[in-house]
Amino acid sequence: MQKTISKQTRIIVAAILLTATFFSLASQTMMVTALPVIQHLMHVTLDTAQWLTTGYTLVIGIVTPLSSNLYEKFTNRTVFLGIIGTFIIGTTMGCGAHQFWLLLLARLVQASASGILMTYTMTALISIYPSEKRGTIMGISSLIISTAPAIGPTVAGLILQVLSWRWLFIIVLPVMVIVWVIGFVKLPNFSPTQNIKIDILSVGLALVGASMALTSITTFTTNAHQAWFLLIGGGILLSIFAIRQFKLTNPVLQLRIFKYHSFSIMTAICILAFMILLGTEQLIPVFTEGVTGTSSFVAGLVILPGALVNATVAVFAGRWYDHSGPRYPVLLGATLILVATLPLIGMNKYTPLWLITIDYAIRLAGNSLIFSPAMSEAFRDLTLEENSHGTALNNTLRQVAGAIAVTLCIVLAGIPHSLTVGTHLAVTIISSLAVGIIVLFLWYLLQEKKAQSN
Template identity: 35%
Template sequence: MQQTITNSKRTLIVAIVLSAAFVSILNQTLLMIAMPPIMADFQIDASAAQWLTTIYLLTNGILIPITAYLIGRFSNRALLLTALSLFTVGTLIGAFAPNYPVLLGARVIQAAGAGIIMPLMQTIILTLYPKEQRGSVMGIAGLVTGFAPAVGPTLAGWLLTYFTWRHLFYTVLPVALVVILLVFVFMKNVTPKQERQFDMLSIVYSTFGWGGLLYGFSMVGSVGFTSWYVLISLAVGIVALFMFIRRQFKLPTPILEFRVFQSKVFTISTLLSVLVYALMIGTQILLTFYVQNVRELSALQTGIILLPGALLMGFMSPVTGKIFDKFGGRGLALYGFTSITFALAVYMFLSVTTPIWIIAILFAFISLGIAMIMMPLTTAGMNALPGHLMPHGTAVNSTLRMVGGAIVTALLVTAMSGTMSYLDDVSADAMLIGIRVAFVIATILSVLGLALSFMLKENKRNS
């Protein structure tokens, strides 16, 4: 299949799938800071508004694990058109939602499409290119997918300053429609279709397993680990996930192939990329609390502070991709986690007088480390797998990133709120102490990542 596609067509296909990924990521980051005006419009409280994010996460978590089955069962073109159509319909409904339940439903439809797009994008790109070129092209993917969260908060802050939250959906909608048109006209199928059995029991286990874990950990920050429905959700998730994994080993054609973990390179690379993604999400949330609640700056100012680092991450991704193709991932992981650990360690000493430019520079160090680790190690893990397992590898990687992000975020937010409870103080000073404690934990996790990086074998591709 791959040999029949010319270089120009291959480049066009990559551009199309990256555009699809860009619009889905941009949508997710745009809505993150739009909760206050939505709450005011629909007369809902913060816990209800939080469900606009939680339901998106849950739907993604349910859809992503079965993308390996979908990629094997249906053509790339049909699957991408379906995913983008779902996403666009959800965006259209969200733009004109007359009430909160309709907006919540729109987020579910959006997430159903977005959950398919990201693993499909990675699988298509990795299938199109030989191993020695995958680092460079995944680096370009990192540039595109890194640019969306870089501009998202700042763009959202600007739109919310001059327009309404509905304009966030208006902004995404025409871009999504253009991408659908491009897919319809130019998209080619690049991965072989396989006859697969649809196992309904596996889907049920997967839904309750990943959904239970994601829901439980996503609610920890607001209600704590001791909440009975958090504990029940986590218990259901763990049991269902155990049943799901056990069933996959018994099926002749599993929905999600966990034998990918038989590869040591894939296992270590995936753990490190999941850890660095979780640290990225956790750091952004802690800095948002610090900038907005402790320093009392606006959401737009928060986006501007994070923007230089996020742009650096995007623009460095192609560079680190080329370095990976030439030298492998071990050195990148070591330098990356060193950069992240340094910045997190300095964040442990934040004060109310810390210059904002120092906050921005330290986040740039973290972003540089992420650029060195995320896409290169994801590529290293995929390179260790045979072609028929690649859709399963991308689905496992994407799913674990979401779960890891939810777990680490819950851990850090709980550390912050737990410190405030221990101090019996809800002031900005108490929150600052809690944020410092959370950054201590984040630094320890980064040190663990640095230590685990030494287990990656040296892989110089130019030798």
Template identity: 30%
Template sequence: MSADLSDIKKGQRTPTVIRLLVLATFVVILNETIMINAIPRLMVDLHVSDRSAQWVSTAFMLTMAATIPVTGWFLQRVTTRRAYTIAMCVFLLGTAIAAVAPSFAVLLVGRVVQAGGTAVMMPLLMTTLMTVVPEQDRGRVMGNVTLAISVAPAMGPVISGLVLQIGSWRWLFALVLPIAAAVTAFGLRHLEDIGEPQTGAIDWFSVVFAGFGFGSLVYGLSKFGSGNAAVPAVIVAAGVALIAIFVFRQLNLQRSGTPLLDLRILLAPTYTKALVLMAVAFLAMMGSMILLPLYLQNLRGLSPLQTGLLVMPGGLAMGLLGPTVGKVFDRLGGRILVIPGAIGITAALAGFTQISLSIPYWVLIALHVLLMVSLAATFTPVFTLGLGALPPHLYSHGSSMLGTLQQVAAAFGTALVVTIMSSRATTLTGRGENPLNAHLDGMRLAFGVSAALAVVLIVMAVLLPNRDSSPHGHGGGAESPLDAEAADLAAVELVKD
């Protein structure tokens, strides 16, 4: 490990520990979206509605959102190898359950267990990266990490489309199982520990409040448009109340004990801006990724394989640009990437509002490539600047918060677009509109709402600094005297806790 760290300090190569964690993270996060193309197949095989079937993706993301807040505490108290072992073994168990699931309920259980393992991997990767990679090389290394945290979800529909063309949806899990097992074995042979674990008890009340709070919020949203709006509204309100209790409890624990999620990370303005930008970007990405397969297969009659091939160029472009984006960030900073990226995301989503039953496929491919390239230009600077604005002892909490909001935003986006699409289609069908045209109009409206939300990206991109200027990085002075003082107080309080 010492040789690896020496190399990265000289800017020569990425440490082995990061390479191994990127490989494992790619495999587990790939499963976040691998079931999207399988939704039409599940509706037939397991006799469920489209609203129910989309929970194979929403349940995965929601479980991660409820679990990731625990990882900030967890990663500070176990070794790197132990965290890796637990995460991958839980993921393998969930994959095996899903592969042999006899019913939709059991399939959801498998997806929930899968997500429990996946939830640890991204914070583990990000925390380790911020610990072992110096600030001047983070853009390059983070560009490679983009392959795992953004390209894997983008490639999920492509891979699932290829598999579903020749086999059952169960093969999506059966094929992943041996690959994940091999990655786990390889990692355990070569992975070394980074840092020393700390001691401290977990606050189970916080775990319950976080899980039920985020769960109620997204579940309530997904029920809008299915009839009486009063019940979903109550569920959403309950979720918001539980999240508020969770936040209040963390603020108290910061003074009297060990918080599950240290909210002092929000004292860093750059981190907070990055948090908002990332959340909206993932909302837009997941919303489009759930709508496109439904449009292509249900309205245009394409097969899962054809659907996967159509979105493949966008996924490949995103992956190939990752390292280049990282190098540009290291040389020129983040604004030259994030501002055009935010504009591109908004333009692509606005373009999708013009879909029709006869729009040329090359237009859809161009819009999807624009969306994926714009997201690639956005993610690397946002993650690097956001975490770089924090002191090192808060890296694990910062990466946990990023992961939590990322999954909540993705689940929110999925539930939002499906709810809007279904509600609009139901309303138009009730007025005597042709069902095909009604669903098409519902999709246009859902893309329009996503495009409107994406305008927030442009605002936050303009406000984001060009480089990390926190007192903890290597970019120069503090963002302001108050920011430096707040960070110093946070460090003193953490040591006192």
């Protein structure tokens, strides 16, 4: 397939897809710095307001499994125009929302498009670029996936300094309309279609199961019995979903690709890295606004250098992987995250913002060193036909885990009477995942060594 796509067409396709993905993922975290503002204006609790970010992330994880089936059933052009059209509808709803439930609904509609778009973009780029360019193109894709959510709160903080929260939707709307028009005019069809049937029961099991499991996290602080019911019930439904996938001819998620140890282990590492990224990104603005008393704009500026560092390192890490593999960037990245944890668990209202800014930037540099190589390595052994299922699985698990991380951090930060102590607790727990990354990666290297000796 790659040989039939000209270089110029590849550039056009990549530019359209990456632009759309960037703005959809930036929208995912724009609400982070706006949560205290919306909480006050709409008279809701922080636990309720955080569903504007957690719900967005969760829906991305839930709808992502559909992406591989949609990519196979319809032409790439039809899928893209449908995705962007849905995102435009959600964004338009957000522009005029006057009640919290309508605002949340707008966010969920946006997320339903964003989840499919992210996997669609990765699958399309893998499909049209040759394998020797995969590390570089995955590095660029990882740059978008990790940088857009990182820069979202900063952009939102700037907007909220001079405009109302509605402009978080108003500014995005014309950009996505332009993307849709360019896609309609320029995007070619380059993927064949297949006569497959989407299993609605599997979609329902994934939707209800994941929603119950995530809701249980916030319910533990108010009703432990109900929380356990939701957690166990959600786990059972997700187990049924997983078992069903092995019995279907055209599963929603092709779980059989977990047989590749490169995919299973490196996807797990991607999941842990993404949990660290979103968890920390959620905590820093909440801490700086709630403890140090900064504005949304200043809170956004605190995490801006981290976003820029993350963008730079993502491209560098992808090229490093192309030349030497994942060993050194992944281990260095996990080490940087652990080192950068120490200042965060000691910060208080007197901690200089410049120290938090630098520490957060170091933390994101470490995260980016892990993310790009791990994602590239995860697809090393997959066939071209398995790429769409691989990206769907990777994105689904990563986004659901990210939603869990965000919810868990907010819950942990609110458990003690002091937000400072709660933030320390949340940072400590979320940072311990870096140790898990090191353990998993060393295990992966051991498996690789055994395979080579055989």
